[in-house]
Amino acid sequence: MGEGVRTVDLFAGVGGIRIGFERAGFKTVFANDFDKSCKETYDLNFSGTKLTVEDIWKLDIKEIPEFDVLLGGFPCQAFSIAGYRRGFRDEKGRGNLFFRIAEILEERKPKAFMLENVKNLKSHDGGKTFKVIEETLKKLGYHIKSKVLNSMAHGNIPQNRERIFIVGFLEKEKAEAFDFPKETPLRLNFRDFTSNEAEDKYYYNDKPLYEKIKNDVNSEFTVYQWRRRYVRANKKGVCPTLTANMGLGGHNVPIIKNHKGIRKLTPRECFLLQGFPEYFRLPNIADSKLYHQAGNSVTVTVIERIAKNMGDVLKGKTMNSQSNLSFIVERDNSNGNNRIFPMNTLKN
Secondary structure (H helix, E strand, O other), X not given: OOOOOEEEEEOOOOOHHHHHHHHOOOEEEEEEEOOHHHHHHHHHHOOOOOEEEOOHHHOOHHHOOOOOEEEEOOOOHHHOOOOOOOHHHOOOOHHHHHHHHHHHHHHHOOOEXXXXXXXXXXXXXXXXXXXXHHHHHHHOOOEEEEEEEEHHHHOOOOEOOEEEEEEEEOOHHHHHHOOOXXXXXXXXXXXXXXXXXXXXXXXXXXXXXXXXXXXXXXXXXXXXXXXXXXXXXXXXXXXXXXXXXXXXOOOOOOEEEEOOEEEEOOHHHHHHOOOOOOOOOOOOOOHHHHHHHHHOOOOHHHHHHHHHHHHHHHOOOOOOOOOOOOOEEEEEOOOOEEEEEOOOXXXX
């Protein structure tokens, strides 16, 4: 599916994109992120290429190892509905990071790339922001396709998470051959990703917030969120979008009810609800950092399906209509924990 095809993992976070592409047979030769707190989690989980913590503007492009595909979930704050809507004019320069990606593409001319961002990127500033991105990539010689995918519709993960993916190829024929994964039935619900037991610190039973939420958080089959002043229930029975600011005060951490009481999701559960495998290790760092890392990541199963399609195209194959996810998380009812099983039922 792409064996031996080399990737660089930019804005790598804790490696969600890397896992998806390596599951599809790609090889990571370089990884970079500006956030020092990600390195401990990233390096704990990957052998070989470790995370280079550096401002991407300070990287010497010539020093990046030879690679075939550029991967980047470039920062989305500048384009987020929840942000300041300044886009390329973002005061902190975050919006301009796309142009650093463009510089790397221009100098190194990899065969292909995949970029990820918030859904709102396409509509930001009346569509002008996305138009600049498209035109920039086309001027660099790339033929591109983009699509908004939802984790619950394209990755069999019960999280309502919409993200835009931009895929480009230097060869027009490969771009024409490529297609994004099609929707697939959601076979899991959030309870498949949560444990019966959790540490007491995650429960609200004896905390001040309990009195404000106890009457509204009343079902074990619903995920809730405390929105500073009120409780929001997710009527679809899936987890609402996990966000990077879950670790900043915790008001956005989803809330569930079980036999013991009302609690927020644990960091581990948040990672599972991003499609990370059970064996992904979490370092002994503050929960706030782990929540931030999970919410700032990608849904691995969605990435894997995109990667498999890109791998087939790059190898000159017809895209595999049986492009399956590598694993499924299922509950072990004997102990309330989750287990990983092979999954061979998702069609592309």
